[in-house]
Amino acid sequence: MAAALFLLAWSGxxxxxxxxxxxxxxxxxxxxxxxNSVDLRANAITAPVLDRPDLIRxxxxxxxGGCAFCHGAPGxxxxxxxxxxxxxxxxxxxxxxxxxxxELFWIVQHGIKYTGMPGWVALERADEIxxxxxxxxxxxxxxxxxxxxxxxxxVEPASQSGEALATVDSNPQDxxxxxxxxxxxxxxxASALVPILHGQPEPFLIAALEEYAQGSRRSGIMxxxxxxxGAHDLQRxxxxxxxxxxxxxxxxxHSSTNERGRRLATEGDPVNxxxxxxxxxxxxxxxxxxxxxGQNAAYMEAQLGLWAAGHHTxxxxxxxxxxxxxxxxxxxxxxxxxYFAAQAPEQVGAKP
Amino acid sequence: MIARWLCxxxxxxxxxxxxxxxxxxxxxxAGPEALQLTQLTWLLFGFGTVVLATVxxxxxxxxxxxxxxxxxxxxxxxxxxxxxxxxxxxxxxxLGYGIWLTRANFANPGEAGILRVVVTGEQxxxxxxxxxxxxxxxxxxxxIRLPVGRPILFELRSADVIHSFWVPNLAGKVDMxxxxxxxxxxxxxxxxxxxxxxxxxxxxxHALMALEVIVMTQSDFDAWLQNQSRPAxxxxxxxxxxxxxxxxxxxxxACHAVRGTPASGTxxxxxxxxxxxxxxxxxxxTMSQASIARFISDGQHVKPxxxxxxxxxxxxxxxxxxxIYLAGLK
Numbered sequence: 001m002a003a004a005l006f007l008l009a010w011s012g013x014x015x016x017x018x019x020x021x022x023x024x025x026x027x028x029x030x031x032x033x034x035x036n037s038v039d040l041r042a043n044a045i046t047a048p049v050l051d052r053p054d055l056i057r058x059x060x061x062x063x064x065g066g067c068a069f070c071h072g073a074p075g076x077x078x079x080x081x082x083x084x085x086x087x088x089x090x091x092x093x094x095x096x097x098x099x100x101x102x103e104l105f106w107i108v109q110h111g112i113k114y115t116g117m118p119g120w121v122a123l124e125r126a127d128e129i130x131x132x133x134x135x136x137x138x139x140x141x142x143x144x145x146x147x148x149x150x151x152x153x154x155v156e157p158a159s160q161s162g163e164a165l166a167t168v169d170s171n172p173q174d175x176x177x178x179x180x181x182x183x184x185x186x187x188x189x190a191s192a193l194v195p196i197l198h199g200q201p202e203p204f205l206i207a208a209l210e211e212y213a214q215g216s217r218r219s220g221i222m223x224x225x226x227x228x229x230g231a232h233d234l235q236r237x238x239x240x241x242x243x244x245x246x247x248x249x250x251x252x253x254h255s256s257t258n259e260r261g262r263r264l265a266t267e268g269d270p271v272n273x274x275x276x277x278x279x280x281x282x283x284x285x286x287x288x289x290x291x292x293x294g295q296n297a298a299y300m301e302a303q304l305g306l307w308a309a310g311h312h313t314x315x316x317x318x319x320x321x322x323x324x325x326x327x328x329x330x331x332x333x334x335x336x337x338x339y340f341a342a343q344a345p346e347q348v349g350a351k352p
Numbered sequence: 353m354i355a356r357w358l359c360x361x362x363x364x365x366x367x368x369x370x371x372x373x374x375x376x377x378x379x380x381x382a383g384p385e386a387l388q389l390t391q392l393t394w395l396l397f398g399f400g401t402v403v404l405a406t407v408x409x410x411x412x413x414x415x416x417x418x419x420x421x422x423x424x425x426x427x428x429x430x431x432x433x434x435x436x437x438x439x440x441x442x443x444x445x446x447l448g449y450g451i452w453l454t455r456a457n458f459a460n461p462g463e464a465g466i467l468r469v470v471v472t473g474e475q476x477x478x479x480x481x482x483x484x485x486x487x488x489x490x491x492x493x494x495x496i497r498l499p500v501g502r503p504i505l506f507e508l509r510s511a512d513v514i515h516s517f518w519v520p521n522l523a524g525k526v527d528m529x530x531x532x533x534x535x536x537x538x539x540x541x542x543x544x545x546x547x548x549x550x551x552x553x554x555x556x557x558h559a560l561m562a563l564e565v566i567v568m569t570q571s572d573f574d575a576w577l578q579n580q581s582r583p584a585x586x587x588x589x590x591x592x593x594x595x596x597x598x599x600x601x602x603x604x605x606a607c608h609a610v611r612g613t614p615a616s617g618t619x620x621x622x623x624x625x626x627x628x629x630x631x632x633x634x635x636x637x638t639m640s641q642a643s644i645a646r647f648i649s650d651g652q653h654v655k656p657x658x659x660x661x662x663x664x665x666x667x668x669x670x671x672x673x674x675x676i677y678l679a680g681l682k
Binding site for chain 2 (some may be wrong): 268270271273274275276279280284285286288289316317319320321322323324
């Protein structure tokens with residue numbers, strides 16, 4: 001049997017062309033195997049609450065940039081190039097198989113062998129993968145307009161001149177890639193899970209983009225985008241956001257000037273080894289540190305949660321925050337995030 | 353053949369390890385309280401040797417001895433007198449003697465001229481507070497300075513788990529128990545540097561949780577006390593001034609205090625007079641600008657498991673500036 005298989009491969013008789021497709025029986029066999037494999041492996045996963053607008057928006061914005069090329073979207077066809085893959089990727093808005101939330105999570109996280117479906121860039125970022133799953137659950141009931149609103153947010157890509165279209169080697173949708181999630185001059189982030197970059201110190205923004213580009217800061221959403229930027233683009237982008245006037249989180253439901261949060265931020269909790277946040281993240285901290293006043297509470301909670309779970313510690317900043325976040329309780333994380341979200345942000349200088 | 357000779361060396365080398373130099377040794381007391389303990393140790397050792405020899409002879413007598421000796425050893429009277437009364441009487445006597453001998457160690461905070469020093473065991477360093485400093489209270493770390501001849505009252509606390517305070521040349525072990533205060537009272541009757549160690553396993557870098565007691569003449573001690581209770585000196589050079597600004601902006605003050613600056617953290621050691629100490633994180637590196645820089649950026653390799661995160665955010669020049677500033681805090 002093994003010798004026969006070897007001879008088959010050695011002889012070159014077997015045709016590996018994607019253009020010819022599979023025999024129907026092979027097609028059925030592969031799909032049957034995939035279905036059972038995903039089903040088995042998804043057993044150990046439990047979905048969190050997915051019906052959250054912030055999660056769905058974040059997933060939609062990533063889907064638009066990362067998945068729609070192969071899988072299409074309402075109003076967006078599958079690229080003719082992607083359609084020639086074997087198997088041809090399904091247009092998910094119209095013909096997605098019925099998967100459970102957990103099965104979708106497993107597929108997005110690990111990808112599928114012998115298809116073009118890649119695994120998630122940062123396997124440990126379950127928070128990001130769930131955002132994509134939350135969006136996928138909504139996809140079948142979405143029309144082109146509601147998809148556009150969700151994935152592009154309030155950003156309207158400027159229509160380029162004929163000359164620019166003809167001569168500039170970039171897709172107009174890429175130009176708005178940052179703003180789709182993070183907002184721009186006149187708008188804040190599309191989702192409370194996305195950080196407000198407006199008015200953050202420039203050295204901090206540069207360092208964060210460099211860490212994403214090198215992969216030392218892990219994110220399936222940010223790593224591919226940052227890796228595409230040249231060193232010069234990265235600095236111009238950082239300078240752009242650093243100069244915008246600071247914004248305050250508009251998600252007031254999660255912000256409050258609670259006492260526990262105030263104490264942690266300004267005095268820390270020395271008995272439990274927790275230093276105060278303000279010496280680094282307040283107005284007089286290094287420009288290498290982010291400012292937290294007015295930041296989205298949900299974003300801060302998620303980041304602190306990642307550090308507390310032991311992720312995210314391979315960057316210079318993460319190495320400092322990791323041990324500190326691990327000393328915070330879940331209630332501490334909520335309290336201090338809510339406190340900072342309620343503070344009025346200040347403009348900081350571009351350089352220390 | 354060589355192996356046999358090496359075996360002969362074994363007892364010699366073991367006895368050398370037991371000596372371990374004279375700055376951390378119970379056999380080389382540097383104060384009356386330690387001397388009493390040493391005397392008690394030798395007494396117990398001598399007495400124990402006599403008892404052991406007697407037991408060995410008795411066993412030989414019981415197995416190999418003539419019939420009358422074996423009969424005598426097997427009698428009820430022998431078992432009751434040598435097996436119950438003898439240990440009860442001698443152990444009670446020794447306990448009483450030990451308590452009487454070390455009676456001066458029981459703390460009396462009201463004792464005239466006594467110097468109070470608060471030592472707190474923390475994972476994994478020693479916080480040392482002098483509540484009655486030259487011009488007010490101050491704190492230092494991993495290093496205790498004492499005047500020769502004066503009675504000292506150590507107030508021992510723990511910030512987290514059980515530690516044990518032990519400076520063999522000066523006194524016996526005293527446990528430091530969370531939520532309680534224990535005391536050790538002692539004198540040092542000669543100047544010198546004596547090493548102490550945490551004597552209760554307290555987690556990861558327990559073995560690196562050491563301290564030094566430096567016994568000085570009264571006048572040297574007074575000068576030291578005066579200097580320690582002053583706020584930190586202001587940096588003079590440009591790089592040291594830059595280092596100070598970076599130290600504050602990098603958030604070091606959230607954990608460390610430098611009196612006279614906004615840095616007032618209490619989580620880590622007080623750094624007001626860092627450079628007056630003999631080492632950086634005792635047992636890890638001698639005091640130098642390079643040691644300070646290494647501890648800041650790579651402290652987890654210097655003292656693995658310590659509670660300070662590594663600060664790799666500094667550019668090389670900035671890191672040297674911070675180290676220059678701290679190395680100037682005499």
